[in-house]
Amino acid sequence: MTTRGSRLGLFLAVALVVAACAPGGAVTSVPPPSTPGATQTTTIGPSTGATGAPGSAPVTSAQAVTLEWFSALNENEPYVAAYKQIISNFEASHPGITIQVTWMGRQLSTKIRPLLQSGTKPDIVEDDLQIMYAGLQKDGLVADLTPYLAQKDASGASTWKDDWSAGSLELLSKHGELNTLPFWVNATQVFYDQRTFDKNGFTAPASWDDLMAMCATLKTASLPCFGEEGGFADYNMFWMSQLTDRLMGPDALLAAATDKTGQTWLGPGYLAAAQKEASLKSNGYLPKGFEGSQYPAAQISWVNGKSAFYLLSDWLPSELVDKTPPGFVFRSFPFPTVDGKGSTTDIELFQWGFSLFKDAPHAEQAVEFLKYFTSSDAFKPLQTDYAFVSPLKTPYTPKDNADSQDNIRAGTAVHGYIGGLVAKAPDYLQTVLEPLNDKLIFGQITADQFITQISAASATYWKNH
Amino acid sequence: MARLHPARLLDVVSREVSLALLVGFASSIVLALFWISMTAFKSNAELFANVWGLPGLLQLRNFDHAWTIGGMGSGFLNSVFVAGGGAIGVVALSAPAAYVLSRGEFRGREALINLFAAGMGAPAVLLIIPVFLMLNQVGLVDSPIGLVAVYVGIQVPFTVFVLIGFFATLPVELEEAAIVDGASEIAVFARIMLPLARPGIVTALAFNLIYLWKEFLWGLVLLRSQGHFTLGVALNALRESMSFTADWVGLFAAVVIVMGPAIVAYLFLSRRMLDAVAFGSGR
Amino acid sequence: MTRRGRAKRRLFIPFVLPALVVYAVIVLYPAFQAFNISLFEWSGFGQTSTYVGLRNFADIPTDPLYRIALTNNLVLFFVGGLAVFAIAFLAVAVLPTLGRRRALFRAVVFVPQVVPLIALSVLWTFVYNNDFGLLNAILTAVGIKDAAGTAWMGPDTIEAAVVAALVWTYAGFYVVLLMAAASRVPLDLYEASLLDGATRWQTFRFITLPLIWNVVVIGLVLWIIDAMNQFDFVFAVGSTTGQPRQEIWTLPIYIFEQAFGERIPVFRLGYATAVAVTLVVIITVMIVVLRRALRRPVVEY
Numbered sequence A: 001m002t003t004r005g006s007r008l009g010l011f012l013a014v015a016l017v018v019a020a021c022a023p024g025g026a027v028t029s030v031p032p033p034s035t036p037g038a039t040q041t042t043t044i045g046p047s048t049g050a051t052g053a054p055g056s057a058p059v060t061s062a063q064a065v066t067l068e069w070f071s072a073l074n075e076n077e078p079y080v081a082a083y084k085q086i087i088s089n090f091e092a093s094h095p096g097i098t099i100q101v102t103w104m105g106r107q108l109s110t111k112i113r114p115l116l117q118s119g120t121k122p123d124i125v126e127d128d129l130q131i132m133y134a135g136l137q138k139d140g141l142v143a144d145l146t147p148y149l150a151q152k153d154a155s156g157a158s159t160w161k162d163d164w165s166a167g168s169l170e171l172l173s174k175h176g177e178l179n180t181l182p183f184w185v186n187a188t189q190v191f192y193d194q195r196t197f198d199k200n201g202f203t204a205p206a207s208w209d210d211l212m213a214m215c216a217t218l219k220t221a222s223l224p225c226f227g228e229e230g231g232f233a234d235y236n237m238f239w240m241s242q243l244t245d246r247l248m249g250p251d252a253l254l255a256a257a258t259d260k261t262g263q264t265w266l267g268p269g270y271l272a273a274a275q276k277e278a279s280l281k282s283n284g285y286l287p288k289g290f291e292g293s294q295y296p297a298a299q300i301s302w303v304n305g306k307s308a309f310y311l312l313s314d315w316l317p318s319e320l321v322d323k324t325p326p327g328f329v330f331r332s333f334p335f336p337t338v339d340g341k342g343s344t345t346d347i348e349l350f351q352w353g354f355s356l357f358k359d360a361p362h363a364e365q366a367v368e369f370l371k372y373f374t375s376s377d378a379f380k381p382l383q384t385d386y387a388f389v390s391p392l393k394t395p396y397t398p399k400d401n402a403d404s405q406d407n408i409r410a411g412t413a414v415h416g417y418i419g420g421l422v423a424k425a426p427d428y429l430q431t432v433l434e435p436l437n438d439k440l441i442f443g444q445i446t447a448d449q450f451i452t453q454i455s456a457a458s459a460t461y462w463k464n465h
Numbered sequence B: 001m002a003r004l005h006p007a008r009l010l011d012v013v014s015r016e017v018s019l020a021l022l023v024g025f026a027s028s029i030v031l032a033l034f035w036i037s038m039t040a041f042k043s044n045a046e047l048f049a050n051v052w053g054l055p056g057l058l059q060l061r062n063f064d065h066a067w068t069i070g071g072m073g074s075g076f077l078n079s080v081f082v083a084g085g086g087a088i089g090v091v092a093l094s095a096p097a098a099y100v101l102s103r104g105e106f107r108g109r110e111a112l113i114n115l116f117a118a119g120m121g122a123p124a125v126l127l128i129i130p131v132f133l134m135l136n137q138v139g140l141v142d143s144p145i146g147l148v149a150v151y152v153g154i155q156v157p158f159t160v161f162v163l164i165g166f167f168a169t170l171p172v173e174l175e176e177a178a179i180v181d182g183a184s185e186i187a188v189f190a191r192i193m194l195p196l197a198r199p200g201i202v203t204a205l206a207f208n209l210i211y212l213w214k215e216f217l218w219g220l221v222l223l224r225s226q227g228h229f230t231l232g233v234a235l236n237a238l239r240e241s242m243s244f245t246a247d248w249v250g251l252f253a254a255v256v257i258v259m260g261p262a263i264v265a266y267l268f269l270s271r272r273m274l275d276a277v278a279f280g281s282g283r
Numbered sequence C: 001m002t003r004r005g006r007a008k009r010r011l012f013i014p015f016v017l018p019a020l021v022v023y024a025v026i027v028l029y030p031a032f033q034a035f036n037i038s039l040f041e042w043s044g045f046g047q048t049s050t051y052v053g054l055r056n057f058a059d060i061p062t063d064p065l066y067r068i069a070l071t072n073n074l075v076l077f078f079v080g081g082l083a084v085f086a087i088a089f090l091a092v093a094v095l096p097t098l099g100r101r102r103a104l105f106r107a108v109v110f111v112p113q114v115v116p117l118i119a120l121s122v123l124w125t126f127v128y129n130n131d132f133g134l135l136n137a138i139l140t141a142v143g144i145k146d147a148a149g150t151a152w153m154g155p156d157t158i159e160a161a162v163v164a165a166l167v168w169t170y171a172g173f174y175v176v177l178l179m180a181a182a183s184r185v186p187l188d189l190y191e192a193s194l195l196d197g198a199t200r201w202q203t204f205r206f207i208t209l210p211l212i213w214n215v216v217v218i219g220l221v222l223w224i225i226d227a228m229n230q231f232d233f234v235f236a237v238g239s240t241t242g243q244p245r246q247e248i249w250t251l252p253i254y255i256f257e258q259a260f261g262e263r264i265p266v267f268r269l270g271y272a273t274a275v276a277v278t279l280v281v282i283i284t285v286m287i288v289v290l291r292r293a294l295r296r297p298v299v300e301y
Helices: A002-021 A080-093 A105-117 A129-137 A194-200 A206-222 A233-250 A252-257 A268-282 A297-303 A363-373 A376-384 A402-410 A418-424 A426-442 A449-463 B004-039 B044-049 B060-067 B072-103 B109-121 B124-137 B143-167 B170-179 B184-195 B198-215 B217-222 B229-243 B248-281 C001-039 C055-062 C062-095 C100-109 C116-126 C134-141 C158-183 C185-194 C199-229 C230-237 C251-260 C269-293
Strands: A066-073 A095-104 A124-128 A181-193 A310-314 A330-334 A345-356 A413-414 C041-042 C049-051
Touching: A002 A413, A080 A095, A080 A363, A080 A376, A095 A363, A105 A129, A105 C251, A124 A129, A124 A363, A181 A194, A181 A376, A181 A402, A181 A449, A181 B109, A194 A206, A194 A330, A206 A449, A233 A345, A233 A418, A233 B170, A233 C001, A233 C116, A233 C199, A252 A268, A252 A418, A252 A426, A268 A426, A268 A449, A310 A402, A330 A402, A330 B248, A345 A363, A345 A402, A345 C269, A413 A418, A413 B170, A418 B060, A418 C049, A426 A449, A426 B217, A426 C062, A449 C055, B004 B248, B004 C062, B004 C100, B004 C116, B004 C158, B044 B248, B060 B072, B072 B109, B072 B143, B072 B229, B072 C001, B109 B143, B109 B198, B109 C001, B109 C269, B124 B143, B124 B217, B124 C001, B124 C251, B124 C269, B143 B198, B143 B217, B143 C001, B170 B184, B184 B198, B184 C001, B184 C100, B198 B248, B217 C251, B229 C100, B229 C116, B229 C199, B229 C230, B248 C100, B248 C116, B248 C158, C001 C041, C001 C049, C041 C269, C055 C116, C055 C251, C055 C269, C062 C158, C062 C251, C062 C269, C100 C158, C116 C134, C116 C158, C116 C230, C158 C199, C158 C230, C185 C199, C199 C269, C251 C269
Parallel strands: A066 A095, A066 A124, A345 A413
Antiparallel strands: A124 A345, A181 A310, A181 A330, A181 A345, C041 C049
C-alpha cells in the first residue's frame, strides 16, 4: 500500500517534470508579439496628429480612443497636480481622446512587465531615461521617434524637433534612433538657502577647498555642513560620482566600474575621491544619525535649517514645493573643481521623459498628445510652479531652480547621473559599488580599504557576469 | 543547604523576573496598538511636538485622506473580495477532498496526502515567477480574480491538511448509521459530516481569512493598478509616497484601517483560533 | 478495509479531483516549471531567453549579495529563534499555575499574528526613526541622553533592530503553540513535582519539556519556514524608497529584487529562480536535519 502510494506520487511528480520540460513550457511558449493591426483597434482613421494644431480637426466620436499612459510618478507627488491640469486641458481641446494615466511609481519597470506580454498595449511610457534605456529600449520595445520629430510641432509653426534646445535630443540617440523625449532634466547641484550665505558672508565656492573652509566655519556654529539621506544608497553615490568626475573626468566612474580586472580603481584619483568623501564624516560635516535617515527625512530637516548644504539633483526644489518654510530662498551652485581639476560646466544629468511603444495602438493620437505636452504654454506650470528644468526651448524660468537652469545652459558636456551606471551596469552599481560606497561615507571603512575592497570585488563580480 | 537555598532563592527571583518580562512583553503589544490608534487621530504637528501626547482635536481627516486619496477605500473592498473569495473558495474546495482523504480507503491515499502536505513548504518566491508568467498568458495579471485563484491554490495544502485532522476526529458510527438508513454518500457528507465538522470548517475559514488578509507578496507582484490594490499593497504604496507627503498620521490611519478589521475579527474568533493552534500542536 | 472506506472511492472524482487540479495548476506545475526557468538567462522583456544549463547555480557561491541575504536568514533563524523560543519556554515554565490570567496573556500575545506585517513594519520604522522615533524618545525619557538621534536603522544596528522587531512580532505564536501543548500536561504533575521540592526550572526541564517535545519540534519547523521565507516586514522596514537596505536583505527579498528589478532594473528572472530553488533546498535540508537531530522517543502521560 505504502510503496504503491509513493509510486503514485512519484508518477505524478515525473509527469509534471516531463510536462514542465516539454516544449510549450512558459519560457519557450511566450506568445509572439502581436502583429500591428491585429489588435482590437484596427482602424484609426485619418491622422490628425501629423499636421493638426491643437483644437483643430476634432476627432469624431466614432474614432474615440483612450490613450494608455504609464507613468513612473506616484500620484502623490506634488507636480502631478500640474500633470492632471495639462491632461484635462488637452482632453477639452481634443474631444474623442481620453487619457488614462496609471501612476505606477518608481517600480514601473516591475509592474509594466505583465503588459508587455498580455493583451493590453499601452501607448506612452514615462520614466527615468537611464532606466528606460536599460529596460524597454534595450529590448527594442519602444518606437523610433525620428519621423515624428520631423513633423510640425503643436503650434504648427516649427519642426517639433526644434522645440528642444540644440543638441539635447541627440545626446540620447541610440543606434541612430531617438527613442525618448526628455522634458525634465536634473543637474547635480549643491543647494542652499540664500539666507545662510547672507548670514555667513559666503559666496559660491570655486574649489573643494573653499567649500570645506565654509564647512569648517559652519562647524564652529554647530551647524552640520551637509544634509545627507544616508539610508538612500543612490544619493550617497552622488559624492563619488561628482568627485571622480571633477578629478578624472565624466567617464572615470564608468571606466572603473566596468573594468573587468578591477585594476582601474587602484589609480590615484579614485583614492583621492574616496579620501574626500570619507573626510565629510571624519570632519564632522554630516549630521548625527544620517546613516539611518529615511527618505525624505534628511531633505526635510535640511529645508528646515538643520544643515546648510544639500548635494542632489535639481528635482530637490520640486519635491519640496509644499514643504518649504516661509523665507527660504532656493539657491544652488555646481559642484566645485577639486584639486584644481575638472570643470563646473561638465554636467551630471538625470533625465526624465516619454517613450512611445512600438506596438502602441494609438500612435498618432499619442504623438499628438506628446506634442501638446511639450509645447511651451502647456508645459509652463511645471516650470513656474514646480521648478522643472527642461531642455525644451520655453521662455519660462523654473521657480527655485534658476541657478540650475543657468548652469545647464552654460554646460559644455553632459553625462548620465551616477556615471551612467544606472543604465550601463545597474546590477554592479546595486550589488557591488553602492554597498561599499555606503560603508565609506558612513566611516565604516577607510578610503584605502575602500579602494582595496572595490578593486577586489569588481574583479570577482566581472568574473561571474 | 548551600545546594538547596540558592536554587530556591533563584527560583523565586527568576520567577518574578520572568513574570515581569512576560508581562512587559504583553503590555508592549497593548501599548503599541493603543499608540497607533491614538496617533492616527493626531495631526502631524501634534505628533512631532510630542510623540506620546494625546490628540487634541480628533483628526478624522486622516482617515478620510487615507480612505480616498490614499486608496485604502478601494483597497478595503478589494481585500474583502480577495481574502473572502479566497478563503471561501479554498475551504469549499478542500473540505470534500479532506473528507475523502481522511476516511476513504484506496490506493495512493497516503501518497496523495503527502503530495498535498509537500505544498505547505513551497515558498511563494519559488512559485511567483512561473505563476506570474502563467497568469500573464491568460490575462489574469492585475486581476482580483487571478489573485483569488492564486490564493485558493496556495492555501489548498494547508486547508486540506487541517481539515483531514478535523474529519479524523469525527465518530465513524454516525456515518455507519446513516448509510444503514439508506442515505447516499454525498448526502452523508452534506447532511451529517459537514455540520459535525463545522467547528473545523469555521476555524479553517478564519485562518485563511486572516492569512489572506495579511498576504502581501503575491498582491505586490500581481497587482499593478491602484484600483486593484489590496490593503497591504495600498499601504505599501502610501508608505512609499511618504517621500512626497511626510504625512505620518495619515499613514497610521491607514495602518488602523489595515489592522482594525483583523483585530475585530480576532476578538470574536480568538477562542477558536487559539484552540486551533492548540489543536495543531496535537498533530 | 471497511465497506464504507471502499465506497468512498467513488467520491474521489467529485470530491478530491477539483482540489487536486487547482493545487497542481497553481502550486505543483509552477514549482517544477521553476526548475526549468532556472536553467535560462532571461530578462522577461521581449521573447529571448538563452539556455545556460547550470550556470546560474554556479554563479551563486561567489555572489556577495547572496551571502549577505542567506546570512541574514540564518541570523534570523538562529538568533531570533533563540529569543522567540526563550520567550515561549519562559511562558511555559512560569505560567501553568496562573489560572485565568493565562488566557488573557495568551490572547494578547497572539494579536500581532493577525496584523499584516506591512503594518507592523510601518510601526517599527517609526519606533526606530533617528529624529523622532519612539525608541529614542523612551531612552532619553529614562535618562539616556546620548540616545537622542541614534540611527537604529543605520548600518551597525539595522540587522539587530530588524531581528528584535521580528522576535516581538512572532513570539506570540510560539507562546500560544507551546502553552497549548503544555496545558495538556495534567496539572497535578506540576504540583507533585513542585511539592517534591523540584525548582520550576527542574519541573520544566524534566517534566514539561519531554512531554511537549513533539510540539517543540513542530514549532521549530514552523520557525524555519517563517525565518527563511521572511519578506514582508523586511521589504517595508526602514525605507521609503521602495527598496530595503541591503544590510537586511533576505533571500526572498533578493529574489524579488533580481526578478522584478524595482527602481534600478536588473531583470534576471533565470538567476532569481535559481536562487529560489536553492532556498527550497536549504529549507528542506534544515527541516530534515532538525527532525533527525531532535528525534526522541515520545513520552506518554
